[in-house]
Amino acid sequence: MSAGFADSFADPAVVRGLDGYWYSYGTSDPLLEGEGKHHRLPIARSSDLVTWTYVGDAFGEDELPPYAAPGSLLWAPDVRYLDGRYVMYFTVTNTTTTPHEWDYSIGVATAPTPTGPWTHVSAPVVPPRPSGDAYWNTIDPAQFTDVDGRKYLYFGGFFGGLWMTELTADGLRTVGQPQQVAIDNKFEGSFVVRHDGYYYLLASSANCCAGPTTGYSVLAGRATSPRGPFTDKEGRPLLASRAGGTPVLDQNGDRWIGTGHHAQLTDLAGQDWMLYHAIDRADPYLDEPFGINERPMLLDRLDWIDGWPTVRAGAGPSERSGEAPVTRGVVDDRFTGDLSGWRGGTAGWSVQEGYVRHGAGSGTLTARQGSGGDVRAETNLRLADEAAGGLRIGGARVQVSGEQLTVTAGGVRRAVALPGGAASWRNLAVTVKGPTITAQVGAADRLENPQATVRLDSPTPVSGAFGLVARGAADFDNVSLTRLAKPVTRLVPTPRPGRLLDADEFDGRGGGWQWVREDGAAKVDGGVLRWPVQGGDLSGSANAAGALLRTPPEGDYIIETKVTLDLGEDTVRNYQQAGLVAYVSDDDFARLCQVAIWNTRQVEYGRELSFAGRLSYGANIVGPPARTTWLRLVHQVDPVNGEHEFRAASSADGKTWTWGGVWTFGKDTAPRIGLVAHGGAQPAVDAEFDYVRVYRSR
Structure with a gap:
């Protein structure tokens, strides 16, 4: 999505401006290959969320916050429209308040428009947080406003975990003490939305830049309060040592890897979309290899299936998608001209600079295009004291006042209270699906955090004239009416084991194994392969650990094992692990293991390969492990390019599987499959493999 103006546009944030354009904000990297200049939070603009234009930087070279040390970088912006102005939160990498070089803090600035001018607040909204002789990762802010009008800020990263703090009404200072909402060493890049009564904390995991x-x-994860506790689809807490997390977006074997640090938005038809960055695996660096990672901005459909968000129904990032957000409706007016698109009753209405105003008394402005069927309508709305305004859809009226949101249809009326006043712009969105009318009021940035929701089943058909209704002084802008998006309700199928092709039940009858650096301590005993975790490792240049391998069948297959590894919980045990491996050589492999990473226990799907004369290692995270964990690698040959694709899955009970990402091997390679148990010999622990089974996949 950023290809038209930038080779790299990482950590994207997005809002819709009052002018009807969409604005995206990126982290402070160079935009173009060969440029060599860091932009201080670059800004891009789009009318359709597909084609973007660079419009400048939020700050100039000499416009750091007053508390920032010279040379500080500004990362990961989050922008919201709060009470009549735009507020930007961002990471400041180094401050003048401590002698430490990386004492991260969260800065904040305000502006009257999405492009500025931005004015720094004199103190960070979240200052550096010491931890011994270092500082917690106080990074990656994301603001959220709840239905009661209270404001929150989520922030944090791998060193220290994710945190939440309440904000003052203006959003510029904190209230009380911050509260941890997700464990350290697993998450960063928070984003919180409220959907169907739940609060969803979405965050990125593993390494952004390998x-x-x-x-x-x-x-x-989701919760019934913005304060948590957040749990995943299987009920596993995000704060546990074996931390949960339901996958939303994973690399799928196409061009894009490292898909994360996202923002979310809703188009005019009611379809959600995810804006995120990724890395082209064939062009991973902006300039020289092993410099700045090149992370362009992408956009894909975000579906809600069985109460959980997932990109493209679980299919992952698109390489060439014909889908695009709906950004214009059959009625679509930014009020930059006259009222020629409206008929009758225009008395009392006047076009101002980019919006339409209703004066005294009561009035209706009717569009020339009527409504029928399932539709979605919306407007930005600003009300004077004692005024009310809203939308008319056939015989239904939806009105906002300073105190409540009201829906009336067929003689039935329903209302809910609204927090705060109505002096600044708000967004009113109304969907009609059959007889059901759903009205929501939220911030004008349209970031799916409704302050009030009303649902009403109309006793009469909801179709006919469409228009604006007002009582007293009311301003309207960005009015649209369009067909309601049809939601995707089924996940794409996941691979399933078919016919058993090969197996070793470790009952003394198995064979076909080949060792790389045989470990004499590994023994078959009592129906299990008992392998003491080795002190060496397979990653890096030392190559001190062993691997137990076998030749796979031709074509598509699934290899599965059940491994018991008692890594305990909470204590630091780096980096003991055991599981499956797809192996070409010591410098070209992918391993799927349950592993101890500091105080967390994770299922890590790591990849090592040689690139530009050096070794590169990174990992994708799958599901949380148990003491006994089931692991699968699903192999298929890409029919287009001949690459070997291995997709990972894990299970804590052998029945419910969590699917992770895909790592690929070259078409001219011949990966073998097998087992590993390594990463650290202290304290001594055995990996116990119950079986290895290879199935035809279906």
């Missing part, structure tokens, strides 16, 4: 082995992905 070039050709970047395995970044997006995971989710």
Whole structure:
């Protein structure tokens, strides 16, 4: 999506401006190959969310916050429209308040328009947070406003975990003490939305910037409060040592890897979309290899299936998609001209500079295009004291006042209270699906955080004239009416084991194994392969660990194992692990293991390969492990390019599987498959493999 103006546009944020354009904000990297200049939070604009134009930087070279040390970088912006102005939160990498070089803090600035001018607040909204002789990763802010009008800020990263703090009404300072909402060493890049009564915390996991082995992905948990506790689809807490997280976006074997650090939006038809960055595995660096990772901005459909978000129904990033957001409706007026698109009753209405105003008394402005069927309508709305305004759809009226949101249809009326006043712009969105009318009021940035929702089943058909209704002084802008998007309700199929092709049940009858650096301590005993975790490792140049391999069948297949590895919980045990491996050589492999990473326990799907004369290693995260964990690698040959694709899955019970990302091997390679148990010998622990089975996949 950023190809028209930037080779790299990482950590994208997005809002819709009051002028009807969409604005995206990126982290402070060079935009173009060979440019060599860091932009301080670059800004791009689009009318359709597909074609973007660079419009400038939020800050100039000498416009750092007053508390930032010289040379500080500004990362990961988050922009919201709060109470009549735009507020930008961002990471400041270094401050003058401590002697430490990386004492991260969260800065904040305000502006009257999406492009500025931006004015720094004199103090960080979240200052550096010390941890011994270092500082917690106080990075990657994301603001959220709840239905009661309270404002929150989510922030944090791998060192320290994810945190939430309440904000003052203006959004510029914190209230009380921050509260941890997700464990450290697993997440960063928070984004929170409220959907169907739940609060969803989505965050990125694994490494953002490992070039050709970047395995970044997006995971989710949900709660009934913005304060948590957040749990995943299987009920596993995001704060646990074996931290949960339901996959939302993973690399799928196409061009794009490292898919993450996202923002979300809703188009005019009611379809959600995810804006994120990724890495082209064939061109992972902006300039020289092993420099700045090149992370262009992408956009894909975000579906809600069985109460959980997932990109393209679980298919992952698109390489060439014909889908695009709906950004114009059959009625679509930004009020930059006259009222020629409207008929009758225009008295009392006047076009101002980019919006239409209703004066005193009551009035209706009717569009020439009527409504029928399932539709979605919306407007930005600003009300004077004691005024009310809204939308008319056939016989239904939806009105906002300073205190409540009201829906009336067929003689039935329903209303809910609205927090705060109505002096600044708000967004009113109304969907009609059959007899059901759903009205929501939220911020004018349209970031799916409704302040109030009303649903009403109309006793009469909802079709006919469409227009604006007002009582007293009311301003309207960005009015649209379009067909309602049809939601995707079924996940794409996942691979399933078919006919058993090969197996070793470790009952003394198996064979066909070949060792790389045989470990004499590995023994078959009592129906299991018991392998003491080795002190060496397979990653890096030392290549001190062993691998137990076998030749796979031709074509598509699934290899599965059940491994018991008692890594305990919470304590630091780096980096003991055991599981499956797809192996070409010591410098060309992918391993799927349950692993101890500091105090967390994760299922990591790591990849090592040689790139530009050096070794590169990165990882993708799958599901949380148990003491006994089931692991699968699903192999297929890409019919277009002949590459070997291995997709990962894990399970804590052998029945419910969590699917992760895909790593690929060249078409001229011949990966073998097998087992590993390595990463650290202290404290001593055995990996126990119950079986290895190879199935035809279906």
